[in-house]
Amino acid sequence: xxxxxxxxxxxxxxxxxxxxxxxxxxxxxxxxxxxxxxxxxxxxxxxxxxxxxxxxxxxxxxxxxxxxxxxxxxxxxxxxxxxxxxxxxx
Numbered sequence: 266x267x268x269x270x271x272x273x274x275x276x277x278x279x280x281x282x283x284x285x286x287x288x289x290x291x292x293x294x295x296x297x298x299x300x301x302x303x304x305x306x307x308x309x310x311x312x313x314x315x316x317x318x319x320x321x322x323x324x325x326x327x328x329x330x331x332x333x334x335x336x337x338x339x340x341x342x343x344x345x346x347x348x349x350x351x352x353x354x355x
Contacts, residue, residue: 275318275327275335282339286346288312295351302345311342 269277288308295304314335318327347354 271327271329271332274332278332278335278339279315279319282311282315282335285352286311286339286343287352288315290351295349301348304342304345304349304351307338307342307345311338314338 286308288311290308292305295308318331318335343352346352
């Protein structure tokens with residue numbers, strides 16, 4: 266099996282993020298009490314990045330730094346969601 270190129274890797278990463286983080290959670294469920302971090306802001310940043318890469322022109326090829334940046338943002342978002350009880354920790 267060959268290694269995926271960065272474009273394929275970006276598609277795999279986006280699919281994994283969409284599977285692990287509830288991107289369509291309502292504001293009422295997100296902001297229901299005392300927050301640790303701001304899940305709403307984290308979700309907005311993550312959604313913006315995901316939208317950019319999902320709908321980017323085919324001539325835009327992500328770099329390894331782009332993949333790393335998106336993965337880090339997704340990990341931080343997942344951590345904030347976990348701390349606020351929006352997804353199971355783990």
